[in-house]
Amino acid sequence: MELHAMDRYIKSLIKEAGHKIRNSFISDITIETKSDANDLVTNIDKEIEQFFIERIRRDYPGHRIFGEEGFGDAIDDLSGVIWMLDPIDGTMNFVHQKRNFAISLGVYEDGKGKLGYIYDVVNDDLYHAVEGGGAYYNDEKLKSLAATSIEESIVAINASWLAPNKYIDHEAAIGLVRAVRGTRSYGSAALELAFLASGRIDAYVSMRLSPWDIAGGAVIAGEVGAVTTTFTGEPANLLKQDTFIAANPSIHNRMLSDYIRLK
Amino acid sequence: MELHAMDRYIKSLIKEAGHKIRNSFISDITIETKSDANDLVTNIDKEIEQFFIERIRRDYPGHRIFGEEGFGDAIDDLSGVIWMLDPIDGTMNFVHQKRNFAISLGVYEDGKGKLGYIYDVVNDDLYHAVEGGGAYYNDEKLKSLAATSIEESIVAINASWLAPNKYIDHEAAIGLVRAVRGTRSYGSAALELAFLASGRIDAYVSMRLSPWDIAGGAVIAGEVGAVTTTFTGEPANLLKQDTFIAANPSIHNRMLSDYIRLK
Incomplete structure (x- = not known):
């Protein structure tokens, strides 16, 4: 091409x-x-x-x-x-x-x-x-993402994922909300990926996204070093709706291991 | 003056x-x-x-x-x-x-x-x-706010208020999140009041705001018909930190009566 x-x-x-x-x-x-x-x-x-x-x-x-x-x-x-x-x-x-x-x-x-x-x-x-x-x-x-910590991070997560739901243990997700510096929710996965790529937030998580929600953003975020996977750590699913996390590489593993528990 | x-x-x-x-x-x-x-x-x-x-x-x-x-x-x-x-x-x-x-x-x-x-x-x-x-x-x-319903509303609420906290029954607040069309969180009370006044969101709630967070926005939101009170329905507190809700008048009462339970 x-x-x-x-x-x-x-x-x-x-x-x-x-x-x-x-x-x-x-x-x-x-x-x-x-x-x-x-x-x-x-x-x-x-x-x-x-x-x-x-x-x-x-x-x-x-x-x-x-x-x-x-x-x-x-x-x-x-x-x-x-x-x-x-x-x-x-x-x-x-x-x-x-x-x-x-x-x-x-x-x-x-x-x-x-x-x-x-x-x-x-x-x-x-x-x-x-x-x-x-x-x-x-x-x-855009600059490559600088290392950060969970405690100093701003994470984009929609409040609906903190209610009991069929995808994840919402109590563990509430633990994430309490651990980070702040949370935001903007209502557009694409813009949230753009904000991650430009360093305005440090991670974005969603229990249910489709390939077209993440495809463009994954390329952009990847170029500044962000990691984009499913909640099981597999590469982001480009064929069907799935869980999704995009994060600064310094916090990606700990977010998944400590705060995301799939049902 | x-x-x-x-x-x-x-x-x-x-x-x-x-x-x-x-x-x-x-x-x-x-x-x-x-x-x-x-x-x-x-x-x-x-x-x-x-x-x-x-x-x-x-x-x-x-x-x-x-x-x-x-x-x-x-x-x-x-x-x-x-x-x-x-x-x-x-x-x-x-x-x-x-x-x-x-x-x-x-x-x-x-x-x-x-x-x-x-x-x-x-x-x-x-x-x-x-x-x-x-x-x-x-x-x-800005136009006066048009009537809406809880079910069609976008409410600004920070995810941290859905975690157990000393101010409100977080389970009731989770009920609010499930009832509304969507939630957002932008990280600035003043901007959230501005978005309410311009009809981009229908309500904004916070368990803890200071007079200077809300003073300007309350005047602006009031001019388009929004109601601004504490969680007990008293006029917004201009002397000290308190609970705060600003909402489209068509949903203000029901938000307080059905979804906000003070501890």
């Missing part, structure tokens, strides 16, 4: 999609629910995914597309080139806040992350990486 | 302070801890408070000042005019993220909120209100 040509192409495509999303604020947005009453989707999520797919199919035939809204391909293996796309990551924020959501895109070849993009649409902030070339926040190169 | 003249004066003062804070990013910031290892304060918090106090004492003699860093007056009653100031609300964000913190200022006369300001320093976004004149986000007038 010509990564640098693709990189330029993708940045242009993402900016165009961002423009469409910002324009949508002046028209009516249709909101539906998916798996449950709080799992929102809008006509804009669908239109933006279709916009990407149309362009990718025309300009990169042979590549496959794994998208949140399901207009792409059915993916059950990681062979070849796959674009993993969430057209609007943080749809609840998009609907309620008109901000704090992102376009998330990762391009993988035979399961290996090659290109990563997280575009904070309203702030016009692009986090991006080409494998091996470092990660960037707009034109600024 | 000449509220509109003071309003212009304060906006100018806040912008000047914001400029000083942004400039501080290029110099060294000295970090100390206060009540515990996670209660941070920096030389910039102190310098900015002193900057405000110097100006207010010169230009508004006779007014009293209640500031987080303690350079103001000892306040044990609400008579006369009191400026309630947090020079940097969200110091942990200031230190770790270099963003997501705010200057928070409320001016009260005989206990009644007259002027309110929350300045998101890095984004150069000013939320402001003059009593009776509505609330503004920069030059844009």
